[in-house]
Amino acid sequence: MLDSYTVFVYFILKENNLKKIPHPRKEDLELCSVLSALSDPVRLSIVKELLGRGECNCSFFCGFSLAKSTMSHHFKVLRESGLIMTTIKGTEYIHSVRKDELDSMFPGVLDSVLKSYDKRRK
Amino acid sequence: MLDSYTVFVYFILKENNLKKIPHPRKEDLELCSVLSALSDPVRLSIVKELLGRGECNCSFFCGFSLAKSTMSHHFKVLRESGLIMTTIKGTEYIHSVRKDELDSMFPGVLDSVLKSYDKRRK
């Protein structure tokens, strides 16, 4: 039985609980942090997948056989370095590479790294 | 007083003590190791200096106010990742960037990274 007061309280609670995921500003991105984030094989692989697929949630990355808390950690490192952006859609977290901003700050870095990664020995 | 026997023994001793510094083969260089080596500010700065100066010994890098053992460690990391080559000339260790080999294995990576590094905020 929902009276108007209950609806109001529910709305406030929802608003307060809305998760805000912090992202660094483009101008604050640091080259060393980006390189460090990319230097881990798991994360480099994530970035490659994200670039290939456009954007997607974490479920695409179960092939790593790593715990989901571990994957969450890697996504966090990528986010804090400025490599990816995360938005929440329902219960899903949608990730995408901040390609334009990265290209603007560090021209050629992402492209050359991923090109080399693609033609590595399998 | 050097007789021929003394000269011979001296030669053998010198030969045995000749330091062989191991370097990874070009084909064995790994992208993640290179990125990891470059992701440290000290090492990135070393690479930049080496590229600017051509080749040089460690004494150019005293401005870091780091212990020489620490610098030696960073040069070792750079060497083992394949980023630099080290030869011994007298008591000096001469370092140089393996630019051609890196460009061949990872085209554009070194250039784009150092370009971004050069125009970072001071």
Place this chain on the structure above:
DNA sequence: TTTATAGTTCTAAGAATATCGAACAATAAT
């Protein structure tokens, strides 16, 4: 032969990283 030079290697300490499982949180579905 002794001393100086230029660096390496060893050892150790503290910080940072990668990983996991358990507990938790927000939304969606029933």
Place this chain on the structure above:
DNA sequence: ATTATTGTTCGATATTCTTAGAACTATAAA
């Protein structure tokens, strides 16, 4: 309301990294 989904966050552990000082090594110079 309860349960399911999709993750995050916390706490712990094992490993790696950065740094430094002390001892050492090979060559050069006196």
